Amino acid sequence: MSEPATTTIALNGFPTRVWRKGSGPPIGFLAGYGGLPRWVPFLDRLAETRTVIVPSLPGFPGGDRGHTVLDTHLDWVLAVRDLIDQAGLAGADLVGSSVGGSFAAEVAAIWPDRVSKLALIAPFGLFDEKDPATDPWAQKADDVAALMTHNPDVWRKLKEMPAGANSIEWPIEQTRAAEAAARIFWPLGNTRLARRLELIKAPTLILWGESDRIMPRGYAGAVAAAIEAGNRATTETRIIADAGHLAELDRPDEVAAAILGFMG
């Protein structure tokens, strides 16, 4: 696993990290809850046949304090569109997981020309009172890992402080990622994304970890139905065995293979 090339763009004035690796047609990835404090195997799988481009969301690791100037939903989606454009992803295939999945869906719905094909991994943005999503912010610190990944050690390893990291700033950066997610999705995760999904024109792959403990698996059907209600796009749904909310971390090979197969 080699390191990606890192460039920095300015998003609303905040320095924002963009990772790039591989060759071939570009494919973008917007990370899930907690963000990416380090490169992960899933991205290597995508980079085997594609140029994978990973811009950091505002407030997520690599995204500085960009969330602090985003007060409304419109602020957020405009920031993510700008991020996608600046990262060179306009018109490319786009993958989003969890929090990032919600933004990928928003961009595909509101600016259909920005997204060629779309893959959503257990996106935020919906809430069903009869089958409520788990509150990711009202958790004891030790309980979070098992909520995010099927194998809690996968999340722990992602979040573990690397040797030589700044021991003060590292934990603050991880808390900031949770705060950035809270800033747009507090308190229920419901941004009424369901109302906009029908605008999506990109063929969409919906992926869900079989043991997702954050977003109920039943939401997969709701997302697919909402997209198809617009008669603008087709969807395909895949449930990933032995995977939790961040399925791409638990099962990088399976999730990447499903995505690459779908994108063609």
Add this chain to the structure above:
Amino acid sequence: MKFLWFHLMPYRELPDDFKDRHPSVWVDIHSSLFDPRRAHHMYNDFLDELEFAAECGYDAICCNEHHSNGYGLMPSPNLVAAALARRTTDTAICVLGNSLALYNPPTRVAEEFAMIDCISGGRLIAGFPVGTPMDTTFAYGTNPSQLRDRYHEAHDLVLRAWTEKETFAFNGRFNQQRYVNIWPRPIQQPHPPIWIPGAGSVETWRWAAEMDYVFCYLSYYGYKMAQNVMKGFWEEMARLGKDRNPYRAGFAQVVGVAESRQQAIDLYTGPAEYFYGRCLHVDARFAGPPGYVTEATQRAGIESQIRMAAQGRAASGPSTNASSATKMQSLARDMKGIVDNGYVIVGSPDEVVEQLRELASTLNVGQLMLLMQFGNMATDLTKYNTRLFAEKVMPKLKGLFSEWENRWWPQPMDPRQRATLPAFTPAAAE
């Protein structure tokens, strides 16, 4: 020194096995534990107790705001303050306070506080807490990432609403109002004294100093545990070039006084164990929504932990992070732990005087808030505690800090110009 008698209004009948069978006293405490008919008596007892404290000569009576909380039955402290304004005459009424970000629009706070100031003849102390995570982000659903910005903006709006003479438009980041023009307006000019309850956040200290407000440390864990926080506060005041006027600071202390130390322990063990065991039984899930603690305060907390670890000692007293409350709660398993750690000051009047002198000198606090009803303490014991303290403890401490001017105290109307209240029987005169 000023003595403020502070009621939390705890539900007094949480079951004995509450801690074992229920995850939290706050946020998701079960409704089946609340009996409105019992609460009828509790509320009336609590109001009696506050009125009794006023009759006993305390400088102020205090109430505060909590939501979905088994130890604080005052979602609206302003209702309580309004009732007290009609049943007291000279005592200051300290509402500590209204969590500004929770009011939509925040001018509601400017209006209601102005009402209380008018009804009471200018006796209001206006408290502006950010509010706990449990109250603000979980019970009320306010975004933790925006809470402080919303709080500061609401503060600016309330202040302008109180002081500007002309109708104005407020074009805020979170609040926009075309016509701000509150009726009524406060008696106290330019506005009632503003007190800021908070904890160990340097930013809050700086802001309180800059605005010339009183900073109140409302700990439940006693003056011994508060040394670090108040030391930090006064060091920051020194850095900012502010004097050490003890009236810049308030501190809450749980107190139980009796004829002797043994009698005090006998009388107050039940209520104290109820308070620390059941009332402060808060699910750790609700302690730290991300964004509630600012990054500067997180940084200071982590740096201090690293410093402590390097010096080979554990942090004593609360640091600035919310989980410290969990640690302190673990020390309060029984009355011995509660007393040994100084959470509750108990003893004979002279012993209590001695400990409060130490509190005053070590914390340098002039506005002393006394929690003298705590846990499931019944009204008769509450009144006993309150009266004995007023008669035997207060006189010996009243002169403390008399060399300093208390610039943060209400300036009520001249009593001769105030309305005559309808007759009622003051409880202390019975």
